Amino acid sequence: MFWYIGKRLLQSILTLFIIITIVFSLLRLMPEEGYLGAAAEKMSFEQQEIYLTNLGLRDPLIVQLGNFYGDLFQGDLGKSVNYRTDVPVTSIIGDKIMYSLLFGLGAVALSLLLGVPLGILMAQMKGRWLDRLGTGYIVFVVAVPAAVYYLFIQMYITDIFKLPMLFDEYNPISWVLPLLSMALAPTASYAMWMRRYMVDELNKDYIKLARAKGVKERTLMFSHVLRNAFIPMAQYLPATILFTITGSIYIESLYSIPGMGGLLVDAIQRQDNTVVQGLVLVFSSLGILGLILGDIAMALVDPRIKLGKGESVR
Amino acid sequence: MMEANHPQERILSIQNLVIQFTLRGQVLKAIRDISLDLYKGESLAIVGESGSGKSVLVKSIMGLLDKNGYIDQGQILYNDMDLAGFKTEEDWLKIRGKEIAMVTQDPMTSLNPLKTIGKQIEECVVLHQGLKGKEAYHVTLKLLTDVGIYDVEKRYKQYPHEFSGGMRQRIVIAIALACNPKILICDEPTTALDVTIQAQILQLLKNLQKKYGLTTVYITHDLGVVAKVADRIAVMYAGDIIEVGKAHEVFFDGKHPYTWALISSLPQLGSKGEQLFSIKGTPPNLFKEIKGDAFAPRNQYALKIDFVERPPFFKVSDTHYARTWLLDPRSPKVELPEALLAFFEEGRSYANEQ
Numbered sequence: 001m002f003w004y005i006g007k008r009l010l011q012s013i014l015t016l017f018i019i020i021t022i023v024f025s026l027l028r029l030m031p032e033e034g035y036l037g038a039a040a041e042k043m044s045f046e047q048q049e050i051y052l053t054n055l056g057l058r059d060p061l062i063v064q065l066g067n068f069y070g071d072l073f074q075g076d077l078g079k080s081v082n083y084r085t086d087v088p089v090t091s092i093i094g095d096k097i098m099y100s101l102l103f104g105l106g107a108v109a110l111s112l113l114l115g116v117p118l119g120i121l122m123a124q125m126k127g128r129w130l131d132r133l134g135t136g137y138i139v140f141v142v143a144v145p146a147a148v149y150y151l152f153i154q155m156y157i158t159d160i161f162k163l164p165m166l167f168d169e170y171n172p173i174s175w176v177l178p179l180l181s182m183a184l185a186p187t188a189s190y191a192m193w194m195r196r197y198m199v200d201e202l203n204k205d206y207i208k209l210a211r212a213k214g215v216k217e218r219t220l221m222f223s224h225v226l227r228n229a230f231i232p233m234a235q236y237l238p239a240t241i242l243f244t245i246t247g248s249i250y251i252e253s254l255y256s257i258p259g260m261g262g263l264l265v266d267a268i269q270r271q272d273n274t275v276v277q278g279l280v281l282v283f284s285s286l287g288i289l290g291l292i293l294g295d296i297a298m299a300l301v302d303p304r305i306k307l308g309k310g311e312s313v314r
Numbered sequence: 315m316m317e318a319n320h321p322q323e324r325i326l327s328i329q330n331l332v333i334q335f336t337l338r339g340q341v342l343k344a345i346r347d348i349s350l351d352l353y354k355g356e357s358l359a360i361v362g363e364s365g366s367g368k369s370v371l372v373k374s375i376m377g378l379l380d381k382n383g384y385i386d387q388g389q390i391l392y393n394d395m396d397l398a399g400f401k402t403e404e405d406w407l408k409i410r411g412k413e414i415a416m417v418t419q420d421p422m423t424s425l426n427p428l429k430t431i432g433k434q435i436e437e438c439v440v441l442h443q444g445l446k447g448k449e450a451y452h453v454t455l456k457l458l459t460d461v462g463i464y465d466v467e468k469r470y471k472q473y474p475h476e477f478s479g480g481m482r483q484r485i486v487i488a489i490a491l492a493c494n495p496k497i498l499i500c501d502e503p504t505t506a507l508d509v510t511i512q513a514q515i516l517q518l519l520k521n522l523q524k525k526y527g528l529t530t531v532y533i534t535h536d537l538g539v540v541a542k543v544a545d546r547i548a549v550m551y552a553g554d555i556i557e558v559g560k561a562h563e564v565f566f567d568g569k570h571p572y573t574w575a576l577i578s579s580l581p582q583l584g585s586k587g588e589q590l591f592s593i594k595g596t597p598p599n600l601f602k603e604i605k606g607d608a609f610a611p612r613n614q615y616a617l618k619i620d621f622v623e624r625p626p627f628f629k630v631s632d633t634h635y636a637r638t639w640l641l642d643p644r645s646p647k648v649e650l651p652e653a654l655l656a657f658f659e660e661g662r663s664y665a666n667e668q
Contacts, residue, residue, distance in 0.1 A: 212378060213411040
C-alpha cells in the first residue's frame with residue numbers, strides 16, 4: 001500500500017510538472033501587454049522594453065522556466081499585473097480559495113450524505129414509489145439547466161423560509177442555500193450510480209449463493225452488496241469534487257460569495273497572465289489530487305487491485 | 315452396489331406442485347403438477363433440457379423463486395412443515411442453509427469478490443453452527459481440508475480471484491457444508507468446469523455425501539454426470555416429471571419416449587458415418603395450456619390419445635414409474651432403434667455383473 005501510494009504520488013508530481021510547463025509555455029505565446037498592465041499606453045517603446053527586461057521576459061525561455069520553478073518552490077507565483085496591481089498572486093488566490101474549497105467540499109460531503117443512502121433505498125425498493133420519486137428527482141436535476149433551478153431556489157425558497165438572499169460570512173444560516181443548491185446535482189448523480197450498482201450487484205450469482213446459504217436480506221445488503229457497489233463509485237468521487245469546486249461560479253455570483261469561481265474569467269478578460277497561470281496551477285493540482293484520492297480509495301476497498309507490484313488483475 | 319443402500323425413509327416430499335410465473339401480464343406454468351419423494355441418504359438426479367423446470371423446482375424448495383414466480387398449488391413437506399406455505403423471510407431462514415444448502419452452477423461468479431474465502435465460509439459456520447471466534451476459525455479450516463484444499467491457513471486469507479475454477483467450486487461446496495445441512499442441492503455443479511476437473515468434483519461430492527451423511531439432489535442435463543453419481547433419476551420435460559426410477563432402471567430400461575430420445579442423443583450411441591441423433595422440434599410453449607403428453611408433438615411413437623389426455627404414472631416396478639400411454643396394455647408394441655436396444659442390453663448385463 002505504501003509503495004503504491006508513493007508510486008502514484010511520484011506519477012502525479014510528474015504530471016503536474018508537465019502541466020505547469022505547458023501552461024507556462026502557452027502564456028509566453030500571449031501578447032506581452034498582459035505583463036504591462038494599464039500603464040502600457042503611457043510608456044514609450046523603450047520604456048516597455050526596459051520594463052519587460054526587468055521582469056526577466058527577455059531572458060532565454062529556458063532561463064525563464066528555471067526562474068519560474070525557482071520562485072514556485074519558494075511559494076512565489078509572481079505579482080498580479082492589473083487584476084489587483086502588484087498584489088502577490090498567492091494572496092489573491094489565498095483570500096478566495098478558502099471560500100470555494102469550503103463550499104465545494106461541503107457540497108460534496110452533503111451530497112454523499114444524501115445521495116448514497118437515497119441510492120441504497122431506491123435499489124432496495126426498486127420499482128416502488130420511493131424509487132420512482134427518486135428517479136423523478138434525478139431526471140429533473142439532469143434535464144433542467146442548473147442556472148434555472150439555482151435562480152428559482154434563490155427567488156422562492158429565500159422568500160418562503162425567510163432566509164437571507166446573500167452570503168454573509170458571520171451568519172451561518174446564509175450558508176445553507178448555496179450549499180444545498182450546489183449539492184443538488186451531485187446528490188442526484190450519487191443516488192443514480194449507487195442505485196444502479198446496487199441493482200447490478202443484487203443480480204449477481206454470489207448474492208444468490210449468499211441467499212441460499214441463509215444470510216438475512218439486511219445483512220446481505222450491508223455486508224455483501226454495499227461495499228461491492230461502492231467500488232465503481234470511488235472512481236466518480238474525484239470528478240465530482242472537481243466539478244463542485246469549479247462549477248461554483250454560478251452560485252458564487254448569485255449569492256455574492258467572494259470565492260474563486262469568477263476569478264479565472266476576470267483574470268482572462270483582463271489579460272492578467274500571472275493570475276491565470278497561478279489559477280491553472282491550483283485547478284490542476286486539485287484535479288490530480290482528486291485522481292490520487294480516487295485511486296487510493298479504490299485500492300483500499302478492492303483486493304483485486306494488486307499493490308505496488310505493477311501487475312493489476314482487473 | 316446400487317441395491318446396497320436401500321433408503322426408504324422419506325426426508326422431503328413434493329406433492330402435486332404447480333408453479334407459475336407472471337410475465338408481462340401472461341401466466342407461464344413452469345411446473346405442472348409434480349409429485350416427487352426424496353429419501354434419506356440417497357442421491358437423486360433431476361435431468362432435463364434447459365427450460366424443463368428443474369432449476370425452478372429446486373429453487374421453490376429453498377424459497378428462492380424470482381419475485382414473479384409463485385406456488386399455485388401443492389405441498390412441499392419437510393419435517394412436518396409445508397414449505398409451499400412459507401411466505402416470510404423469517405420462515406425461509408429456518409430452511410435455507412440450515413436444512414437445505416445449495417452448490418451453485420458457476421463458481422467463477424458465485425463467490426463475493428471482496429471477501430476472503432475464509433470469511434465467506436465462516437459466515438455460514440457462525441450462522442448455522444453457532445460457533446464464534448477461534449472455534450469457528452478452526453471449523454472453517456477443517457472444512458477447507460475436507461474439500462481438498464491444501465495450505466489452509468494461507469488459503470483462508472485469500473480472495474476468490476486467487477483461486478482457479480475447480481478450487482472455487484470446492485470452496486462453494488465448503489460453504490454449503492459449513493451450513494451443516496441435511497439436504498444438499500447441486501445445481502449443475504460441473505457445467506462451468508473443464509472435463510478433468512468435473513470428475514474430481516463429482517468424486518469429492520460423492521465422498522462428502524458419505525462422510526457428512528447427506529441427501530443430495532443433482533440438477534443436470536449431462537447424462538454423464540448422472541451415470542457417475544445418481545442412485546435415482548427423475549426425468550423432466552416441460553415442467554413435468556415423465557419418468558422416475560433407480561438409475562439403472564431409467565438408463566437401461568427406460569420406458570418414456572423422451573427418455574429414449576435423451577439417451578439416443580448420447581454421442582456414444584452414434585455410429586460412424588451417420589449423423590448424431592437429435593430430438594426434432596422444440597419444447598412446448600409454457601404460456602399455453604398443454605393438452606395430453608407434452609412430448610407428443612416431437613414423439614415419433616406418439617399415439618392418438620397422447621394428444622388428448624395426459625398419461626398417468628404407470629408402474630414398471632416398485633421404484634420405477636413412467637408417464638406414457640405406451641405402457642397401457644392396450645397400446646401397440648413399438649420397435650426401438652438398434653443402437654438403443656444394444657445400449658440397454660449392454661447396460662443390463664453390466665448391472666447384473668455388479
